[in-house]
Amino acid sequence: MAQRLDYLKESPSQTAGPYVHIGLAPSDARIDVYRRELGRDIVGPDAEGERITVTGQLFDGLGEPVKDALIEIWQADAQGEYPGKEDNGFCGWGRVVPDFDTGLFSFQTIKPGAVKAHNGQLAAPHLSFWLVARGINIGLQTRMYFGDEEKANVSDPVLNLIPEARRNTLIAKSDGTSYRFDIRLQGDDETVFFDI
Amino acid sequence: MIDELCQRDRNWHPPALAEQYKSSVTRAPHQPLLSLPGSESELTGPTFGHDDIDRLDCDLIRNYAQTGDPIGERIILHGRILDENARPVPNTLVEIWQANAGGRYRHQADGYLAPIDPNFGGCGRTLTDDEGRYSFRTIKPGPYPWHNWMNSWRPAHVHFSVFGTAFAQRLITQMYFEGDPLIAKCPIVSTIPDQAGIDQLVAVMDMNATLPMDAIAYRFDVVLRGHRSTPFENRPEGN
Numbered sequence A: 001m002a003q004r005l006d007y008l009k010e011s012p013s014q015t016a017g018p019y020v021h022i023g024l025a026p027s028d029a030r031i032d033v034y035r036r037e038l039g040r041d042i043v044g045p046d047a048e049g050e051r052i053t054v055t056g057q058l059f060d061g062l063g064e065p066v067k068d069a070l071i072e073i074w075q076a077d078a079q080g081e082y083p084g085k086e087d088n089g090f091c092g093w094g095r096v097v098p099d100f101d102t103g104l105f106s107f108q109t110i111k112p113g114a115v116k117a118h119n120g121q122l123a124a125p126h127l128s129f130w131l132v133a134r135g136i137n138i139g140l141q142t143r144m145y146f147g148d149e150e151k152a153n154v155s156d157p158v159l160n161l162i163p164e165a166r167r168n169t170l171i172a173k174s175d176g177t178s179y180r181f182d183i184r185l186q187g188d189d190e191t192v193f194f195d196i
Numbered sequence B: 001m002i003d004e005l006c007q008r009d010r011n012w013h014p015p016a017l018a019e020q021y022k023s024s025v026t027r028a029p030h031q032p033l034l035s036l037p038g039s040e041s042e043l044t045g046p047t048f049g050h051d052d053i054d055r056l057d058c059d060l061i062r063n064y065a066q067t068g069d070p071i072g073e074r075i076i077l078h079g080r081i082l083d084e085n086a087r088p089v090p091n092t093l094v095e096i097w098q099a100n101a102g103g104r105y106r107h108q109a110d111g112y113l114a115p116i117d118p119n120f121g122g123c124g125r126t127l128t129d130d131e132g133r134y135s136f137r138t139i140k141p142g143p144y145p146w147h148n149w150m151n152s153w154r155p156a157h158v159h160f161s162v163f164g165t166a167f168a169q170r171l172i173t174q175m176y177f178e179g180d181p182l183i184a185k186c187p188i189v190s191t192i193p194d195q196a197g198i199d200q201l202v203a204v205m206d207m208n209a210t211l212p213m214d215a216i217a218y219r220f221d222v223v224l225r226g227h228r229s230t231p232f233e234n235r236p237e238g239n
């Protein structure tokens, strides 16, 4: 026997279930309870930067759209700074509820600048995603990179950890200021998820 | 430089794929997760303040009431949000949601025959105080049947969502009630591999916090990932 470490264990995760919207986006469940819901706008109207729209779908292993998920986004501002307590019109965090009938999600934000990576190099611009749903036992973390940032993507330290065949699963297709980002939970083009 | 988090113990959490919970079969990633050193992208996270929420938000007995109080056992749910180093997590957002006393959710996808309660919305939120404490007033949720096996019932439970200070600490879990015989039969509870992990999600009745002639109290602490202590920094060779 040796001495005991006195760390606590992290509380085990449990699925958010099919009714996660009641708790985290109640107006989507048609419950009018809060004066202001949190995470409705990732950026305010005054935030600096290029306005973009991101659209996509989440697919399960049968190729069916997942219609009961909830997604959270976290991102840097146009200068590549993550928000502190005071930020002019920039929250950097948001909640996205895919359509209950189609599973299609869409949100507006500004394109983030390049941020510092873990090794001090510059990371390509990206959005951090966290997704929960019925059948997902612990929230899944991934990132969305931008298809029109080819040069930055090539030298991104995280993308470079991923075998080339799977790297594209994290890169949204660009069409002007619109981006398409589909997430696949299983299959040949399963999205890369992180343990951070 | 922002402190890194302790490695998440993936053997303590449910695996992505747990066949007894059928919904996980087509929604569990098959590929191993890519391990990433922490960076600002996930070691920072959103913060919330008192202007974001109202005082009544944490009172599920009153925050949706239209004509009177909701039906059911009045309870107080309270506890602390801590990290793995046993330090309190102050000023962090705690959100809960739950079924009503009959086991019915106010959600278009819930078709259980137990009735909707006109005075119960089923969600609440609050910020922890300086010592990481939170408190909700609500009614005890009922158990409910669901489609998994032909005869599956969820134990009475409250869903909890907690933030911490880093996006990588983000956690959703569920709170169960001490003494509920359905806990041992639930395929979602049993996705947790270790009995001690299951016990960690069971709230204990707390007579000292009970309001006499009013509401029974249950105590439930949530532990988020802790920051690694780094008395000596990693330095590249030669420095």
Ligand SMILES: [Fe+3]
Pocket (backbone or CB within 6 Å): A017, B099, B154, B157, B159
């Ligand atoms: Fe539930």
